[in-house]
Amino acid sequence: MTEPSPTAAVLIIGDEILSGRTRDTNLNTIARFLAAHGIDLLEGRVVGDRRDQIIGALDDLRHRHDYVFTTGGIGPTHDDITAQCVADAFGVALPEHPEALAILERRYGAEFNAARRRMALVPEGASLIRNPVTDAPGFQIGNVFVMAGVPAIMQAMLEDVSGRLRTGHVVHARTLRVSGVGEGAVAATLEAAARGARHLSFGSYPFGAGTTGEIGTQLVIRGRDGASVDAAAASLLDELAGAGIAVEAL
Amino acid sequence: MTEPSPTAAVLIIGDEILSGRTRDTNLNTIARFLAAHGIDLLEGRVVGDRRDQIIGALDDLRHRHDYVFTTGGIGPTHDDITAQCVADAFGVALPEHPEALAILERRYGAEFNAARRRMALVPEGASLIRNPVTDAPGFQIGNVFVMAGVPAIMQAMLEDVSGRLRTGHVVHARTLRVSGVGEGAVAATLEAAARGARHLSFGSYPFGAGTTGEIGTQLVIRGRDGASVDAAAASLLDELAGAGIAVEAL
Numbered sequence: 001m002t003e004p005s006p007t008a009a010v011l012i013i014g015d016e017i018l019s020g021r022t023r024d025t026n027l028n029t030i031a032r033f034l035a036a037h038g039i040d041l042l043e044g045r046v047v048g049d050r051r052d053q054i055i056g057a058l059d060d061l062r063h064r065h066d067y068v069f070t071t072g073g074i075g076p077t078h079d080d081i082t083a084q085c086v087a088d089a090f091g092v093a094l095p096e097h098p099e100a101l102a103i104l105e106r107r108y109g110a111e112f113n114a115a116r117r118r119m120a121l122v123p124e125g126a127s128l129i130r131n132p133v134t135d136a137p138g139f140q141i142g143n144v145f146v147m148a149g150v151p152a153i154m155q156a157m158l159e160d161v162s163g164r165l166r167t168g169h170v171v172h173a174r175t176l177r178v179s180g181v182g183e184g185a186v187a188a189t190l191e192a193a194a195r196g197a198r199h200l201s202f203g204s205y206p207f208g209a210g211t212t213g214e215i216g217t218q219l220v221i222r223g224r225d226g227a228s229v230d231a232a233a234a235s236l237l238d239e240l241a242g243a244g245i246a247v248e249a250l
Numbered sequence: 251m252t253e254p255s256p257t258a259a260v261l262i263i264g265d266e267i268l269s270g271r272t273r274d275t276n277l278n279t280i281a282r283f284l285a286a287h288g289i290d291l292l293e294g295r296v297v298g299d300r301r302d303q304i305i306g307a308l309d310d311l312r313h314r315h316d317y318v319f320t321t322g323g324i325g326p327t328h329d330d331i332t333a334q335c336v337a338d339a340f341g342v343a344l345p346e347h348p349e350a351l352a353i354l355e356r357r358y359g360a361e362f363n364a365a366r367r368r369m370a371l372v373p374e375g376a377s378l379i380r381n382p383v384t385d386a387p388g389f390q391i392g393n394v395f396v397m398a399g400v401p402a403i404m405q406a407m408l409e410d411v412s413g414r415l416r417t418g419h420v421v422h423a424r425t426l427r428v429s430g431v432g433e434g435a436v437a438a439t440l441e442a443a444a445r446g447a448r449h450l451s452f453g454s455y456p457f458g459a460g461t462t463g464e465i466g467t468q469l470v471i472r473g474r475d476g477a478s479v480d481a482a483a484a485s486l487l488d489e490l491a492g493a494g495i496a497v498e499a500l
Contacts, residue, residue, distance in 0.1 A: 020281030031270030044296030078441035115437030187365030
């Protein structure tokens, strides 16, 4: 592998996430999307609808990662302040974008009003991100992709973002399912395997805790070289099975 | 209200969240728990199982908030590095905690081993957080509460945390459900209401986008004075209904 894979951060914007009213699902959707593109998602942030927080997080993240993906705060109501914050972070104006305006006029016809017109405000120099669900576009400025908070719309916007990204080497993963014992019973074997293959990552994710059902753990081996991952998974499976532990490859 | 309500941050630790393998639910659980205690959750972070990231985020958050709640990375496997990172962030040692050791010995009996013994390592000066599900405790050091990543365990640990927190004034919320029109149709009315009651917050959360079902938006009015919230909700409902919009109080 010659060039390192790109890195990314996600910034979730919205009081409703921090108040507990809404359970965020966008971070997971974006994480899976980035994994499929071989882009390393290194961190996530959740902030409220507050100017200082949005700008602070955005400026921090966009200088440290190849890409930043934001969700939320681009609707027509007064609490939607993301576009203004992004413009201020980049130090550019926030004019009406002619194409966004045309899209919104077409969408709303006689019901187009001042509030909806706010959704045509796009930071200078940004390009639009298509919204096939409700038309009101997101936008890209520099390495920042600004998307809607509604999950169905956010997910649709990722389609348009896809072609704009530099892709990396996809991370391969193999999972072994250990059952009947807790992760403490396999920890030493797992650690020895991890020490023997430092270019791979080995994780353990227990299940069944607190239930009356079966307990166990899923061991996940990850790395950018698929053959190494396969070999490490096969070897770990052999070793655990040889020690009399119930284990299967998923 | 004389004293400001306490503020808090949540730090979610785990590669499995950033890889997309696992969808985090702990942030939402903690958010609801804090809301019930009148504590303002101001931000969330998600980082991987990486020492520099964990320590960096922890040091940033614990100095800016009254409380920090972490989840993940306190199990028996080699990728569980949270306790060590917390000790290093606070500049203290990480000895075996006698009570934690006794709890684990009792739990595992003949199956107690070196990996499980790691779970007795607790930063000097920390107090234990009880785990009624699988016994292995979390801990509190200073204003930081370190909890398990498995949702059922994390939730149970919050019970023990509850009594240790300074509570604030609970935020009251009223929700109006607008149907048949998008949020752009009520944005101006909502903004005027918000301008008239700056001690309250007014949010709009659309639903139905991208489906063939009903569209609409939920308007949420929030504030620490319940009577003001009720009055603002009643007034907004009257105004919207008077304008011929289908709206009901939830």
